[in-house]
Amino acid sequence: MDWTLEVVVVPVSDIRGSVEFYRDKLGFNLDHETEAGGMHFTQLTPPGSGCSIVFGNGPGMDAMKPGTLKGLQLVVADAHAARQELLGKGVKVSDITVFDERDGGTFFGFDDPDGNSWAVQQIRARADKPLIPAEARIGKQA
Template sequence: MDWTLEVVIVPVSDLDRAIAFYRDQVGFDLDHDTVNEHMHVAQLTPRGSGCSIVIGSLPAQNQMTPGSLHGLQLCVPDAEAARAELVARGVDCSEITSFSPDDGGTFFGFTDPDGNTWAVQQLKVRGENPLIPVESRTRFGA
């Protein structure tokens, strides 16, 4: 049986600010922004990822302190290009650090407006062999 991680809840204090940051600055796709009498939640997905983040006012989110999630990790085929893209969009990123010359040994990081931290790992193999093929990246029947 396959078990897939599909959603990570990220605690934020201001949903609109967080949507703008993750969509407009980091470049995640906004899958939905749902408001009803019980909640306001948004789901955003990094391009090429099978896992999304959910931000908003779900009960589990209300129990988490905004900014308390640390060490989330994204993988990209080219750390220099990814960092340059984020910096051009106004994201404050750490410098690139290489811990090893092997694929997977290069990282940089950034922090969202609430203090949740992200590591970005370079895996060149993701450019050659993506986990989710481009033709399979539609979400929600789109």
């Protein structure tokens, strides 16, 4: 039986501002934004990922205080290029740290506007063998 992690709740204080940060600065795809019955929630997915983030004021989304989620991790094929891309979009990022010269040992990090922290790990093998092939991605961008 497959067990797939597909959604992580990220606690934020400003839904619209967080959509702008994750969509416009990080390049996550906006899957949906819903306002109904007094609830407002949204789902975004990093390009190439099978796991999305959600935030808002829907059921269970207020269990954590904004900014308390630490250690979320993204994986990229080229940490230097990813870091430069984020810097170019005005995201404050840490320096790159190489813990191990082998693939997977290079990292940098950043925080979202609320202080939820993200690590970005370089796995060069993702360039040639992405987890989700481009032709299979939902909402892929041309």
